[in-house]
Amino acid sequence: MEADRADQETASVDLRRDGAAALEWAASYLERVGDLPVLPSVSPGDVRARLPDAPPERAEPFSDVLRDLDEVLLDGVTHWQSPRFFAYFATTGSEPGILAELLIAALNNVGFLWRTSPALAELEEVALSWLAQLLGLPREWHGHIEDTASTVTLAALCAAREATGRRVVVASEQAHSSVDKACRILGLELRKAPTDGELRLRPEALELSDACALVATVGTTSSAAVDPVPAMADGCERAGVWLHVDAAYAGSAWSCEELRWSVVGVERADSLVVNPHKWLFVPMDCSAFWCARPDDLRNAFSLVPEYLRVSEEVASLSEYGPALGRRFRALKLWAVLRCLGAEGIRARIREAVRLADLFASWVREEPGWELLSRNFSLAVFRLDGDDVRNEQLLERANATGEIFISHTRLHDRYWLRLAVGSARTTEEDVCRAWEVLRECAR
Ligand SMILES: *Cc1c(COP(=O)(O)O)cnc(C)c1O
Numbered sequence: 001m002e003a004d005r006a007d008q009e010t011a012s013v014d015l016r017r018d019g020a021a022a023l024e025w026a027a028s029y030l031e032r033v034g035d036l037p038v039l040p041s042v043s044p045g046d047v048r049a050r051l052p053d054a055p056p057e058r059a060e061p062f063s064d065v066l067r068d069l070d071e072v073l074l075d076g077v078t079h080w081q082s083p084r085f086f087a088y089f090a091t092t093g094s095e096p097g098i099l100a101e102l103l104i105a106a107l108n109n110v111g112f113l114w115r116t117s118p119a120l121a122e123l124e125e126v127a128l129s130w131l132a133q134l135l136g137l138p139r140e141w142h143g144h145i146e147d148t149a150s151t152v153t154l155a156a157l158c159a160a161r162e163a164t165g166r167r168v169v170v171a172s173e174q175a176h177s178s179v180d181k182a183c184r185i186l187g188l189e190l191r192k193a194p195t196d197g198e199l200r201l202r203p204e205a206l207e208l209s210d211a212c213a214l215v216a217t218v219g220t221t222s223s224a225a226v227d228p229v230p231a232m233a234d235g236c237e238r239a240g241v242w243l244h245v246d247a248a249y250a251g252s253a254w255s256c257e258e259l260r261w262s263v264v265g266v267e268r269a270d271s272l273v274v275n276p277h278k279w280l281f282v283p284m285d286c287s288a289f290w291c292a293r294p295d296d297l298r299n300a301f302s303l304v305p306e307y308l309r310v311s312e313e314v315a316s317l318s319e320y321g322p323a324l325g326r327r328f329r330a331l332k333l334w335a336v337l338r339c340l341g342a343e344g345i346r347a348r349i350r351e352a353v354r355l356a357d358l359f360a361s362w363v364r365e366e367p368g369w370e371l372l373s374r375n376f377s378l379a380v381f382r383l384d385g386d387d388v389r390n391e392q393l394l395e396r397a398n399a400t401g402e403i404f405i406s407h408t409r410l411h412d413r414y415w416l417r418l419a420v421g422s423a424r425t426t427e428e429d430v431c432r433a434w435e436v437l438r439e440c441a442r
Contacts, residue, residue: 018062019102025066026098030081034424037401038082040075047076078404083424086433087406089221089249089378090421092348093283096339100332101283111326114314121317124330130337131288134345135254135274138267142294144317145286145329149248150178152273152289153215155321157182159300160213160242160270163293170208171215172201172227176246179215188212198373199223199410203231208239216243216269218262219250222408222417224375226250229265237268245269248287250376252279256346259353259376270296279377279421281348282336286329294320352377352420355430359418362434368441372410377420380408383441387414396440403433 050072079085081093111120128143146152153176157169171179173192183190191211196202199220208214214236216227229245236243245266251274253259266272271291276282291297302319318324340348353376360374363381372380382390394407394416406417418433 012059013062021063021066025069030424033079033081034083034429036074036079036082038079038085038404039398039401040078041399041401042076047073081422081424082404083422083426083429084403084433085422086418086420086425087404088417088419089278090419090425091278091284092281092421092423094281094336094340094423096335097281097283097332100335104328104331107328107331109328111328112318112324113308113310113316114312115310117328120326120328120330121314123328123334124317124326127330127334127337128288128290131274131276131280131333132290134337134342135251136260136263137254137272137290138292141272141290141292142297142320143288143290144320145326145333146289146321146323147285148178148287149176149246149273149275150181151322152271152287153178153244153246154182154185155289155297155301156242156244156271156273156291157188157213157215158186158322159291159293159296160244161186161188162300163242163296164212164240166210166212168211169213169215170206170211170241172217172220174199174201174220174222174225175215175217176221176248179246195225199225201227201232203228203235206232206235208235208241211239211241213242213244216245218245218247218266219253219376221249222410222415223373223380224250224378225373226262226375229269231265233265233268236270242270242293243268245272248273248275249278251288252276252345253349253353253376255280255342256349256353259349276333276336279349279352280336280345281340281423282333286333288333289321291320297321348423349377352423352425355425355427356418356420358427359420359430359434366438372415379418380410380415381418382413382415390414390416393437393441397436400436400440402436405433405437 109117109120111117114121124144168189168191169183170191170193172195174195180190193201214232216229216232218226233243254263270293274288276288277284277286297320301321356377356379357374360371360379363369363371368384370382383393398404408415408417
């Protein structure tokens with residue numbers, strides 16, 4: 001017994017000592033992440049094969065966890081924090097966000113009622129109001145945080161179904177697959193509207209008479225195209241249809257005056273999603289949900305059992321969405337907004353756009369390459385020749401470990417996507433990406 005206890009004591013985690021080591025690990029990781037292969041070269045099952053089958057009977061020291069992170073896991077990590085991660089939509093876990101995540105876990109609040117953490121509930125309101133101001137959105141909207149844009153869109157469409165009693169959703173053929181998934185879950189029919197040459201929804205032929213919701217995308221996933229929100233809002237007003245705007249990626253750009261052309265009309269939306277975990281330097285996960293019709297949200301989601309009844313006259317955020325428990329995500333959003341400042345956020349967004357534009361200009365000027373578009377910080381391009389040649393180029397470029405890019409299919413052809421989104425990406429990194437691509441194309 002005595003010996004057992006002694007063992008456990010030596011193995012127990014010392015928050016100060018082990019915490020300092022974990023922080024040191026994080027700091028040195030971020031210093032060297034640019035030197036690691038962005039995409040790991042492991043095969044499926046490799047990581048698992050190097051891990052024990054069963055949990056340990058005896059407590060192990062935290063230093064063993066850090067050691068295995070280095071020796072076992074790191075070879076199988078895709079380095080999202082790498083400055084040469086250009087796939088999908090590149091993200092940044094910024095320093096204030098990383099530190100705030102530690103504090104969130106330390107507090108370990110579960111905010112399903114106001115009284116389970118008044119600070120959590122009220123900071124969430126404040127942080128969303130700050131973010132609305134930063135992005136030029138209406139101040140009076142209800143705002144709260146969900147885990148992902150997929151959840152927000154699911155919740156918005158659910159509220160639209162309840163509010164209208166109709167069961168059809170209309171979105172462009174370029175809308176994100178989370179719209180398809182939400183419709184499938186909710187038993188709604190999704191009607192895809194055609195797009196124009198620049199991949200924006202064509203509002204002329206919209207048929208909305210039987211629709212509960214229309215989804216507008218500002219910054220589509222394939223090419224960051226912007227749907228004509230004002231015309232779509234007109235249509236929704238005429239037909240009494242809920243307008244949901246999906247600006248998961250591009251909404252962050254509204255912090256910059258020169259990119260605010262793409263927010264025009266959004267103030268007429270019934271609901272909106274923007275992901276601070278995508279292009280606003282907040283670590284995964286943090287998705288901002290605004291709604292101009294909070295009563296409709298509450299009608300769709302409020303369900304208060306006896307054991308959660310309280311005397312306070314204050315709504316709980318859990319009555320506005322599918323989840324009951326909520327993490328203290330507001331703390332990391334608040335920390336990032338404070339420690340980067342509006343100026344710092346704008347500077348980083350502008351730099352990402354500048355770098356993507358620079359890359360696009362190189363592609364445009366290079367014979368043998370074709371640029372489809374450069375919207376916000378996303379360039380879509382290809383090498384002349386057939387799809388197979390471009391697929392091989394993507395595989396070859398990613399296999400170098402120097403960069404990671406992704407692809408899409410548009411106008412029936414295979415295209416490569418380079419998205420700048422890491423605040424750690426420099427002109428040198430984008431330059432290197434272009435060199436790697438040209439070398440691999442030879
Ligand atoms: C990334 C993205 C989503 C999905 O975001 P999750 O938070 O991963 O659910 C939805 N819509 C658009 C336009 C996106 O870019």
